Amino acid sequence: MKTILLCIDTDVKRAKRQVESITTLPLKTDDVKIVIYHVFRGGEADAKRLKSVIETIDKLEEAGFTFEVCQSSGDISRNILETADELNVDTISLAGRKRSPTGKALFGSVTQDVILKSNRPVILSPAE
Template identity: 35%
Template sequence: MTHVVLAVDDDEDRAILQAERIRDLDWAPDEIRVTVLHVFTENREGASVSQFGPAREARDVLEDAGIEVTLDERSGEPEVEIVRYAERDADLVCVAGRKRSPAGKAMFGSVSQSIMLDTDLPVLFCPFDE
């Protein structure tokens, strides 16, 4: 069985896009399991991933397609925690990116880019035009 880590940020539309791309892969639903992962950088209210809209939206898309889904969360730097989590037993990492200018990329960096550079796992990148 293929294990995919779908890393979601705070954008529901990107999470839905990622889930749809995984759903549309040429794998039978019973041959894949997905962990929807969110890394909290600040969580003053103590929310859990099951209360987090983008994670729920991604889960719903995948479950509607008959794919086994679990939700999980971490705290810290997203690019570090996603790679650390995925390298435990995942076969694929799914991330989304947003359109940025070259200057924006240089100034703010990119979690997706860091993940692609820091892991040996295959990465499914889902570009998202805002």
């Protein structure tokens, strides 16, 4: 069974694009497990209560995929990479964002960091 780490933030539109990018791949739903993953920047909360996660769950259920929801808190890039290793996932799914080069330099880019540091394939859903 293949495992996809579907890294969801709080943006519902980005979550929908990510789910669409996975559900349109030629995958057999019985052969794929999806781990919906959210990293909180601060203290712990319940990822299952986020609108983006709720929407993701609904779409994955409609498509017939097996999934679970996981969460953590702290450094987003590091947690994504560590969780991918711990779960031995086959692929990481991220959502792209539109950012200027200056914005990336000042605030960093989780997507860029994960792509550069991961030894796993990364599915990048396009920004708007």
